[in-house]
Amino acid sequence: MTTTIERTEAVEVRNRSTPEERRSTIVGWVLIALGVFVIIAFGIGVEAGADATFNLSLQTDRFQDLAWSVSARNLSIVLGVIIVGLGAWRLSRRALDWTNIALALGFSLFSLAFLAWAAAGSQFSLVGMLRSTVILSVVIVFGALTGLMCERVGVINIGIEGQLLASAFAGVVLSSAFGTVAGLVGALLTGALLGWLLAWLTIRFHVDQIIAGVVINFLALGLTSLMSARILTDVQSLNAPERIPSIRIPLLADIPVLGPMFFDHTFFVYGMFILVMAIHLGLFYTRWGLRSRSVGEHPKAADTAGINVYWVRYRNVILGGMIAGFGGAFLGLAQVARFEEDMTGGVGFIGLAAMIFGRWLPFGALGAGLVFGFARAVQQKISILNIGIPSEFLLMLPYVVTIIVVAGVVGKARPPAADGQPYIKQ
Amino acid sequence: MSDTREPKGDATPQSASSDASRNGDPRSRWDRVTGVGESASRALVVPALALVLALVVGAIIIMVTDVDAWRLMGEDPGAAIGDMLSGVWVAYRELFIGAFGSVRAISETLFTATPLILAGLAVAVGFRTGLFNIGARGQMFIGGLFALWVGLHVELPAFLHIPLALIAAIVGGGIWGGLAGFLKARTGAHEVITTIMLNFIAAFFVLYVLKTSIFQAEGSNIPQSAPILESARLVPIFGDQYRVNIGFFLALAAVFVVQWLLFRSTIGFEFRAAGFSPTASAYAGMNVAFLYTAVMFISGGLAGLAGATMTLGLPPYTVTSNFPGTIGFDAIALALLGRSHPYGVLAAGLLFGALIAGGRTMQAAAGVSVDLVIVMQALIIIFIAAPELVRAIFRLKPTETEPTQLTKGWGA
Numbered sequence: 081m082t083t084t085i086e087r088t089e090a091v092e093v094r095n096r097s098t099p100e101e102r103r104s105t106i107v108g109w110v111l112i113a114l115g116v117f118v119i120i121a122f123g124i125g126v127e128a129g130a131d132a133t134f135n136l137s138l139q140t141d142r143f144q145d146l147a148w149s150v151s152a153r154n155l156s157i158v159l160g161v162i163i164v165g166l167g168a169w170r171l172s173r174r175a176l177d178w179t180n181i182a183l184a185l186g187f188s189l190f191s192l193a194f195l196a197w198a199a200a201g202s203q204f205s206l207v208g209m210l211r212s213t214v215i216l217s218v219v220i221v222f223g224a225l226t227g228l229m230c231e232r233v234g235v236i237n238i239g240i241e242g243q244l245l246a247s248a249f250a251g252v253v254l255s256s257a258f259g260t261v262a263g264l265v266g267a268l269l270t271g272a273l274l275g276w277l278l279a280w281l282t283i284r285f286h287v288d289q290i291i292a293g294v295v296i297n298f299l300a301l302g303l304t305s306l307m308s309a310r311i312l313t314d315v316q317s318l319n320a321p322e323r324i325p326s327i328r329i330p331l332l333a334d335i336p337v338l339g340p341m342f343f344d345h346t347f348f349v350y351g352m353f354i355l356v357m358a359i360h361l362g363l364f365y366t367r368w369g370l371r372s373r374s375v376g377e378h379p380k381a382a383d384t385a386g387i388n389v390y391w392v393r394y395r396n397v398i399l400g401g402m403i404a405g406f407g408g409a410f411l412g413l414a415q416v417a418r419f420e421e422d423m424t425g426g427v428g429f430i431g432l433a434a435m436i437f438g439r440w441l442p443f444g445a446l447g448a449g450l451v452f453g454f455a456r457a458v459q460q461k462i463s464i465l466n467i468g469i470p471s472e473f474l475l476m477l478p479y480v481v482t483i484i485v486v487a488g489v490v491g492k493a494r495p496p497a498a499d500g501q502p503y504i505k506q
Numbered sequence: 507m508s509d510t511r512e513p514k515g516d517a518t519p520q521s522a523s524s525d526a527s528r529n530g531d532p533r534s535r536w537d538r539v540t541g542v543g544e545s546a547s548r549a550l551v552v553p554a555l556a557l558v559l560a561l562v563v564g565a566i567i568i569m570v571t572d573v574d575a576w577r578l579m580g581e582d583p584g585a586a587i588g589d590m591l592s593g594v595w596v597a598y599r600e601l602f603i604g605a606f607g608s609v610r611a612i613s614e615t616l617f618t619a620t621p622l623i624l625a626g627l628a629v630a631v632g633f634r635t636g637l638f639n640i641g642a643r644g645q646m647f648i649g650g651l652f653a654l655w656v657g658l659h660v661e662l663p664a665f666l667h668i669p670l671a672l673i674a675a676i677v678g679g680g681i682w683g684g685l686a687g688f689l690k691a692r693t694g695a696h697e698v699i700t701t702i703m704l705n706f707i708a709a710f711f712v713l714y715v716l717k718t719s720i721f722q723a724e725g726s727n728i729p730q731s732a733p734i735l736e737s738a739r740l741v742p743i744f745g746d747q748y749r750v751n752i753g754f755f756l757a758l759a760a761v762f763v764v765q766w767l768l769f770r771s772t773i774g775f776e777f778r779a780a781g782f783s784p785t786a787s788a789y790a791g792m793n794v795a796f797l798y799t800a801v802m803f804i805s806g807g808l809a810g811l812a813g814a815t816m817t818l819g820l821p822p823y824t825v826t827s828n829f830p831g832t833i834g835f836d837a838i839a840l841a842l843l844g845r846s847h848p849y850g851v852l853a854a855g856l857l858f859g860a861l862i863a864g865g866r867t868m869q870a871a872a873g874v875s876v877d878l879v880i881v882m883q884a885l886i887i888i889f890i891a892a893p894e895l896v897r898a899i900f901r902l903k904p905t906e907t908e909p910t911q912l913t914k915g916w917g918a
């Protein structure tokens with residue numbers, strides 16, 4: 081609200097800065113601080129001579145032994161100077177559309193300098209880490225898309241975690257018993273069922289949406305843990321699904337770095353990219369999307385225009401549940417290939433965070449999911465490298481970023497207007 | 507007593523009085539049968555029926571997941587169903603014995619109920635102000651950690667040491683909760699999002715610090731603290747062989763303090779007024795931004811106390827990295843079941859304490875995992891939050907719809 085008021089004032093008083101300009105300045109100072117930190121901590125402050133070797137190929141690649149050796153110190157100094165330069169460019173307040181891109185670029189370069197510093201004097205499989213970034217982000221992105229499908233029609237879904245967990249369980253058990261296809265169908269249906277439960281409780285009984293989400297998490301955790309303890313420990317053949325194999329895309333998979341990163345995965349990963357594109361097109365270029373968004377922004381107006389608000393909400397929340405089911409199937413059948421109690425371990429909430437960080441946009445969700453996946457991949461790497469940085473702080477990163485985003489420190493994210501509001505037809 | 511569930515648009519704070527039931531609902535069949543005062547029976551009938559339903563569904567789950575009985579089903583269906591029913595009987599019998607069957611069982615029930623009551627009060631205080639504090643878990647982490655630090659590093663006689671550790675817990679939990687309240691007041695960041703995120707941040711922070719030399723036992727390489735000093739340990743009430751300790755009296759005291767705070771003090775009136783209508787409260791000259799921060803500080807402080815009872819009162823007095831367990835989420839169920847009223851939270855806390863303590867016995871003796879209690883809690887929340895569902899199942903006369911919207915959208 082306040083931003084609109086300030087914006088009108090800015091029109092009247094020409095010399096006062098707009099929020100975008102102020103944001104550009106803030107980002108500028110943040111980048112300069114970051115760049116100076118990189119120059120000092122990873123550059124000047126480090127002894128010269130230690131080379132970081134980034135391996136750019138995996139054992140399975142066609143082109144072997146690609147690597148990039150570079151002095152960690154010199155690279156960090158160069159990168160730090162570039163980051164400071166980006167910051168100075170932001171301070172100039174020109175090309176305001178580029179603020180986010182400058183910020184993203186700055187943090188990418190920071191990550192590279194950090195990795196060079198961490199790997200100084202040893203070898204480091206950069207391509208391996210980028211590949212695991214993609215894999216680790218899959219469940220997060222599916223979770224974020226689930227939340228997005230629900231919130232775009234005004235239903236808050238904090239039961240994503242439970243939907244992922246329950247569908248992973250159903251997928252593992254059914255796949256072990258009747259084969260992969262049954263596992264996939266079972267996971268999708270379980271996701272859909274829990275989506276329906278959320279919709280039914282919130283639409284039919286006007287249960288508070290947060291409470292309904294909490295209930296779904298409770299139910300999924302309790303039921304899967306109970307059945308895991310009572311059935312799976314006894315009948316272990318039900319917890320041995322066949323791992324879904326990767327599909328190597330010919331030629332594309334042979335491209336160095338990009339090949340192993342994007343083109344040598346299970347169909348879930350390709351499905352993720354297709355789904356992001358499909359939801360983006362659907363949401364912004366089809367009648368379905370227009371109706372969904374109108375229900376999420378102003379259900380009463382949508383109702384007046386003849387849209388069945390309840391039906392739209394049911395449909396999208398159930399579809400969202402099925403997306404979570406797909407994500408759960410990936411977790412249970414491809415990533416881990418067995419069920420463990422509480423195996424989601426909070427990833428559904430990271431998905432929720434990614435949806436917010438991605439500003440309720442499909443490509444935003446994908447980008448945020450990749451960023452959080454990258455944080456997890458780095459965290460796994462540095463806990464192996466054992467370089468004295470507590471990996472817990474990287475694990476915190478998605479959550480800290482989300483608080484910063486919702487608090488509007490780096491630009492305010494705006495949810496759908498009717499998000500969380502029950503609609504009661506008059 | 508439907509006061510936690512009135513629509514938020516109600517602009518008259520006066521209607522917040524604890525037993526106001528002034529919307530002129532027709533009396534339900536239950537009320538006419540029992541002749542009890544309407545508010546008293548309406549406060550009890552849905553929770554009681556919710557509990558019954560949860561037990562019934564729990565029984566069905568026990569039967570359906572009975573692997574041995576299913577193996578028998580093909581040969582002798584009658585015996586298989588008999589096995590299932592006896593399985594339910596044994597499980598619930600052990601649950602009851604484990605909760606009430608001996609002095610030890612009662613001690614375990616009260617011991618388990620202690621942090622539940624405190625955390626439940628934390629959530630209830632938030633509900634009364636229209637804030638949904640999902641962050642009891644994180645506030646327990648930080649409060650418990652502050653208390654742990656005092657318990658490890660301050661040397662004092664017990665009569666000073668324990669209160670100091672508890673105050674540290676209130677401060678720690680209060681800061682963590684107050685942070686969410688402050689962010690809401692200043693930037694409009696929704697407390698549900700911030701408290702969820704703060705839960706994870708607190709969990710990783712505790713995991714990290716328990717591996718530092720400040721907390722970790724010497725020579726240990728797992729995230730576990732050294733044993734706290736004896737003077738900081740919450741004194742067991744019935745001697746060392748029973749776990750229930752003076753923390754339970756602390757929880758009882760907290761119930762009365764919160765009751766006084768909410769319904770007898772000026773700031774409590776303002777809390778409830780802000781819960782009904784922030785705009786009306788602001789118009790009446792109340793500082794809503796301050797109220798949000800204050801109530802989240804108090805809520806977090808209560809949760810911090812719950813955390814302290816886990817770090818100072820749990821033998822063998824060494825703290826591991828997941829000491830709040832699921833209590834932070836159980837607290838939400840508790841607050842709903844207790845209708846966000848301190849006495850209701852006390853009763854619900856004792857009930858859940860009994861269920862969980864009994865559930866542990868049930869797991870050991872009847873082979874039914876204590877996770878069943880989590881499922882039952884979920885069912886209780888559903889039935890409490892959707893009273894129409896309970897009324898439909900028991901064919902009670904429907905009353906006017908009471909939407910249970912406790913929160914507004916992220917953007918609100």
